[in-house]
Amino acid sequence: MRDLDSLASGASAGAPGVLELAPEKARHWLTALNDLRLAIGTRLEVTDEDDGGDLLRLPDSDPRKPMVMAYFWLGGLQETLVETLMPE
Numbered sequence: 001m002r003d004l005d006s007l008a009s010g011a012s013a014g015a016p017g018v019l020e021l022a023p024e025k026a027r028h029w030l031t032a033l034n035d036l037r038l039a040i041g042t043r044l045e046v047t048d049e050d051d052g053g054d055l056l057r058l059p060d061s062d063p064r065k066p067m068v069m070a071y072f073w074l075g076g077l078q079e080t081l082v083e084t085l086m087p088e
Contacts, residue, residue, distance in 0.1 A: 026085055030078065037074040040067055 021029060044055060044067060055068045 026081060030081055033074050033078045033081070037071060037078065040071045040074070043067060044071060
């Protein structure tokens with residue numbers, strides 16, 4: 001949670017645009033995204049990567065579905081940030 005608090009201090013409410021991060025801030029973002037994803041994965045009882053397919057096949061009426069979508073969205077954000085930080 002401390003990582004999330006430190007990230008909020010640099011955000012402008014409702015301001016659109018590009019987020020530019022110094023390497024240290026990027027590390028905080030990765031940590032925060034990972035922590036959130038791990039917490040959601042624990043609630044969903046995810047034990048390995050193979051569980052992902054089963055979760056995606058849940059019917060829309062399943063009460064876990066919004067949490068599943070957040071889990072995968074956070075994973076996508078993590079992947080994008082890692083790819084951005086990797087040297088070309």
